[in-house]
Amino acid sequence: MTSRIRFLMCAPNHYDVDYVINPWMEGNIHKSSRERAVEQWHKLHETIKEYAIVDLVTPEKGWPDMVFTANAGLVLGNNVVLSRFLHKERQGEEPYFQKWFEENGYTVHLLPQDLPFEGAGDALLDREGRWLWAGYGFRSELDSHPYLAKWLDVEVLSLRLIDDRFYHLDTCFCPLSNGYLLYYPPAFDSYSNRLIEMRVAPEKRIVVLEPDAVNFACNAVNVDHIVIMNKISEKLKAQIAEVGFQVIETPLTEFLKAGGAAKCLTLRSTEPLREELHGNVTVESRVLCMKGHLLDAGLINRALDLIVDNGGSFQVLNFDLGEQRQSTSAAEVKVSAPSHEVMEEIISQLIELGAVDLPEDERDAQLEPVTIAGVAPDDFYVSTIYPTEVRINGKWVRVEKQRMDVPIAITETSYGPTAMCKMLRELVLGDQVVVDVQGLRTIRKPESREQRSAQEFSFMSSGVSSERRVELIVEQVAWELRKIRDSGGKVVVTAGPVVIHTGGGQHLAQLIREGYVQALLGGNAIAVHDMEQSLMGTSLGVDMKRGVAVRGGHRHHLKLINTVRRHGSIAKTVEAGVIKSGVMYECVKNNVPFILAGSIRDDGPLPDTQMDLIKAQTEYAQQLQGVEMVLMLSSMLHSIGVGNMTPAGVRMVCVDINPAVVTKLSDRGSIESIGVVTDVGLFLSLLVQQLDQLTSPYTTML
Numbered sequence: 001m002t003s004r005i006r007f008l009m010c011a012p013n014h015y016d017v018d019y020v021i022n023p024w025m026e027g028n029i030h031k032s033s034r035e036r037a038v039e040q041w042h043k044l045h046e047t048i049k050e051y052a053i054v055d056l057v058t059p060e061k062g063w064p065d066m067v068f069t070a071n072a073g074l075v076l077g078n079n080v081v082l083s084r085f086l087h088k089e090r091q092g093e094e095p096y097f098q099k100w101f102e103e104n105g106y107t108v109h110l111l112p113q114d115l116p117f118e119g120a121g122d123a124l125l126d127r128e129g130r131w132l133w134a135g136y137g138f139r140s141e142l143d144s145h146p147y148l149a150k151w152l153d154v155e156v157l158s159l160r161l162i163d164d165r166f167y168h169l170d171t172c173f174c175p176l177s178n179g180y181l182l183y184y185p186p187a188f189d190s191y192s193n194r195l196i197e198m199r200v201a202p203e204k205r206i207v208v209l210e211p212d213a214v215n216f217a218c219n220a221v222n223v224d225h226i227v228i229m230n231k232i233s234e235k236l237k238a239q240i241a242e243v244g245f246q247v248i249e250t251p252l253t254e255f256l257k258a259g260g261a262a263k264c265l266t267l268r269s270t271e272p273l274r275e276e277l278h279g280n281v282t283v284e285s286r287v288l289c290m291k292g293h294l295l296d297a298g299l300i301n302r303a304l305d306l307i308v309d310n311g312g313s314f315q316v317l318n319f320d321l322g323e324q325r326q327s328t329s330a331a332e333v334k335v336s337a338p339s340h341e342v343m344e345e346i347i348s349q350l351i352e353l354g355a356v357d358l359p360e361d362e363r364d365a366q367l368e369p370v371t372i373a374g375v376a377p378d379d380f381y382v383s384t385i386y387p388t389e390v391r392i393n394g395k396w397v398r399v400e401k402q403r404m405d406v407p408i409a410i411t412e413t414s415y416g417p418t419a420m421c422k423m424l425r426e427l428v429l430g431d432q433v434v435v436d437v438q439g440l441r442t443i444r445k446p447e448s449r450e451q452r453s454a455q456e457f458s459f460m461s462s463g464v465s466s467e468r469r470v471e472l473i474v475e476q477v478a479w480e481l482r483k484i485r486d487s488g489g490k491v492v493v494t495a496g497p498v499v500i501h502t503g504g505g506q507h508l509a510q511l512i513r514e515g516y517v518q519a520l521l522g523g524n525a526i527a528v529h530d531m532e533q534s535l536m537g538t539s540l541g542v543d544m545k546r547g548v549a550v551r552g553g554h555r556h557h558l559k560l561i562n563t564v565r566r567h568g569s570i571a572k573t574v575e576a577g578v579i580k581s582g583v584m585y586e587c588v589k590n591n592v593p594f595i596l597a598g599s600i601r602d603d604g605p606l607p608d609t610q611m612d613l614i615k616a617q618t619e620y621a622q623q624l625q626g627v628e629m630v631l632m633l634s635s636m637l638h639s640i641g642v643g644n645m646t647p648a649g650v651r652m653v654c655v656d657i658n659p660a661v662v663t664k665l666s667d668r669g670s671i672e673s674i675g676v677v678t679d680v681g682l683f684l685s686l687l688v689q690q691l692d693q694l695t696s697p698y699t700t701m702l
């Protein structure tokens with residue numbers, strides 16, 4: 001014995017694999033040999049005794065995992081935070097460990113009854129005593145970390161475990177003397193890996209590869225320059241030796257069957273206390289309210305998954321189940337995150353999900369001034385499609401011009417502050433911009449189930465449909481289009497040239513002629529190929545009747561562009577009688593406004609194409625004012641542009657042959673958008689057929 005370092009161990013008198021609470025135990029029930037376990041344990045005990053003092057706690061019958069004293073609690077100085085085991089299979093160990101600590105003069109801190117924390121298995125001190133690494137994700141709850149910081153007066157760095165084979169921090173992470181760290185990075189989420197890399201210099205990080213990791217190479221006992229562990233690869237051994245450690249291997253195969261090895265079998269009870277360092281924890285919590293059809297619309301699951309997937313954790317404080325079919329549920333959820341940064345990410349995603357009302361946050365929104373015109377403060381809150389309110393001087397102010405992906409600017413006026421979604425480029429000096437995610441709430445009126453089912457779109461529940469459902473959807477869209485037209489509503493179409501290539505031009509033209517479309521948004525190409533087709537019968541040089549390329553056809557669209565340029569505009573070309581049919585023809589004849597937004601690849605362009613994209617965005621936005629439905633026809637570019645400008649509540653029907661486009665567009669986290677994966681020409685043809693058959697819902701009602 002060379003130092004005054006002490007460890008606590010527990011002899012394996014009652015050790016066995018009796019149950020399964022981690023993946024290693026699976027298939028190993030009663031498969032470990034007691035005899036060999038005893039022999040391996042004694043060997044480890046003897047080895048450690050050469051370098052430190054070992055205390056023993058009496059093994060108790062019926063508690064086979066008690067050998068893993070790392071899970072007794074977490075010791076620092078004279079304080080110990082007793083474990084609260086997640087599984088009932090181990091909870092019975094708690095009183096025995098508590099007794100031992102008390103008898104040995106420690107001050108024992110007890111966590112709330114239902115807050116799991118598994119001691120030194122999930123909390124490892126930096127060997128220089130600078131901070132505490134604390135794991136969560138499987139056995140210990142993130143919410144236990146603030147207690148550790150408070151009771152032990154130490155800085156706590158939270159690390160999230162994501163691979164269930166490495167369910168305790170000490171199975172994949174081992175701080176060593178002199179600031180070295182032995183660890184298996186894939187066991188952690190990316191945020192945690194970043195945190196580790198920020199705190200431990202690259203030359204101090206010894207990365208363990210999977211074959212050694214699954215042999216519990218990270219589960220090592222470190223005393224000064226000695227590292228005691230189960231057998232590992234020569235390569236890793238050399239790596240560890242190279243930086244000045246002496247590796248002592250001792251077989252622990254019998255304990256691997258229960259998911260533990262050297263480090264798990266010990267608890268270091270003399271951890272260096274650094275008086276000059278103090279408690280600090282970045283873990284944050286916030287209580288959120290969710291209202292709506294939480295269960296049947298699956299919102300609660302999605303919200304909770306999202307919290308965990310982003311590295312947070314949650315506690316459902318209250319769940320008020322809507323008992324009647326039409327009544328809504330309400331939940332109060334406490335969200336915890338390892339840092340403010342992660343919390344912001346979680347909250348903004350929850351807002352996007354559309355289910356969450358941030359409770360009447362007692363705090364005003366945080367504002368920061370614009371210091372460079374056209375540039376927002378770094379941490380600006382990014383808007384969503386949902387109606388939003390901002391708390392300013394204790395009052396909730398409704399955000400105007402709601403749209404997504406822009407900052408919210410606050411301006412003082414004589415009648416009080418106003419809040420508005422502004423494009424970055426619209427920000428002026430003197431604007432105050434909302435930063436962070438506090439003092440914000442979204443206004444949602446949860447629809448009743450009846451309302452929802454009355455809404456013909458509900459059955460589609462923002463799903464992406466394949467051929468099988470296309471006809472059903474077409475019926476619904478037709479009915480909706482008719483209803484909007486007959487009530488004087490507004491439908492906007494975004495369309496790409498594929499509409500023309502697939503033969504959908506004539507059908508879209510019919511929709512315009514019959515008053516179903518109030519504005520057309522697209523690019524240069526849709527107009528070019530539409531007019532090419534009416535003038536020359538080809539679309540991008542392909543004969544639309546025979547489906548074959550026409551000799552010299554690749555020049556057709558350039559000739560068309562030239563013709564329109566000669567006349568000065570699309571309208572003038574139509575008025576001159578040159579263009580006699582088609583989508584653009586119907587727009588001109590029926591006074592349906594069209595905006596053509598240019599792009600770098602445009603031939604020509606047509607005189608009507610707006611090559612100033614800032615102007616084009618503004619003109620799109622103008623046409624979208626008051627829109628009820630957007631039909632997005634095979635144009636990823638223009639449809640996404642439109643999606644960004646449109647607030648929640650607008651129905652969107654996105655048709656594209658590419659499922660990726662459809663998913664991207666229809667994923668607005670609400671029931672109001674629907675994706676249809678199909679050929680757009682076919683879709684339009686079915687749609688006009690349906691409309692022809694349909695009698696107006698209003699005329700039939702009369």
Ligand code: ARG
Pocket residue numbers: 021022065068070071090120121122168170171258259260261263264
């Ligand atoms: N069978 C035990 C459990 O699953 C093994 C504990 C290993 N301990 C550790 N600190 N990793 O709880």
